[in-house]
């Protein structure tokens with residue numbers, strides 16, 4: 001670990017470096033700003049700035065060549081005052097404790113904001129999943145699940161997919177957990193395949209939720225979907241579904257991208273052809289009838305809607321001034337730095353912040369968990385009807401709050417989530 005900075009607090013030398021990372025800094029800054037406006041009790045502020053529990057594990061696996069490699073894994077539970085903790089598992093080469101802690105904090109605010117009976121958590125392994133064979137990926141997932149076993153469970157902490165993980169990985173996690181317990185426990189993870197207790201609508205849930213809030217925004221701006229254009233960064237689970245569902249609503253998708261770069265056509269891209277092309281060629285670049293562009297150029301295109309749906313920290317003080325979209329809808333967690341946020345607000349760009357915009361994923365995860373517990377399953381119409389109701393009412397609550405308190409949509413969303421958590425802490429008191 002890097003050199004630890006220390007500060008004196010109550011005569012105790014406090015090590016403050018464990019969670020230090022650019023993303024945790026952003027999460028903390030956002031929290032402090034919202035806490036200040038809310039005039040939050042300082043005792044509670046200190047408790048909420050750091051996660052309640054963090055587990056760091058080594059995950060040794062036998063590689064296909066017979067050698068053993070050790071990967072670093074994490075599970076962080078930020079706050080459990082409202083119920084079991086909930087949040088995805090990320091497989092990415094940049095995963096670190098601070099990043100996972102930041103993402104766990106955002107899950108706390110997200111679940112509270114949309115009214116789910118959950119606290120926030122997140123987990124991950126520092127690995128590039130594309131470099132592993134399917135068998136190595138399975139051994140990694142199973143060993144990681146065994147290492148975090150003491151922390152997870154359907155009444156304790158419920159993982160789900162995130163960047164670099166999918167339904168197959170959730171199936172292995174569910175199986176590994178169930179093998180230890182001795183019977184099938186589908187409710188231990190969400191985002192599973194339908195046949196083992198998954199739910200309809202979970203794969204497209206985050207994208208579907210984003211589209212619901214985008215359509216409400218356009219309605220309020222009196223712009224018809226048919227007269228709007230969209231630019232989407234990222235073509236994973238979230239980006240691809242947003243592109244598909246928005247184009248079905250008549251929105252012209254003029255640019256999309258993946259990690260290698262983007263494709264642009266100002267007359268609009270045929271999204272079903274793009275999906276087929278990506279499936280066949282594994283990359284978007286080279287798609288016929290489109291111009292290749294970089295991910296940086298893509299963010300600066302003129303469009304009605306800009307949806308960053310890849311990784312965090314892509315809109316910064318360096319490029320915020322060049323953003324030309326009317327609406328910024330955050331599919332990814334933490335795509336905008338606080339500095340960039342201020343610039344975008346000055347430019348009057350309407351921001352639908354991550355904890356609201358991408359909450360469709362965890363909302364449908366909640367439906368999956370409820371169905372698993374009841375062993376009674378719903379159809380897709382019921383899922384989408386309930387998702388629409390929860391996410392649009394959260395959207396209007398945030399909107400009204402932002403107008404009433406004269407704060408940005410982001411501050412309003414954070415303040416609503418934080419306020420709920422603060423109220424629950426006040427009622428439950430401090431143990432012992």
Ligand code: GLU
Nearest residue numbers: 087088160162361362365
């Ligand atoms: N990983 C998703 C998120 O960041 C979903 C979490 C879940 O479904 O529990 O919201």
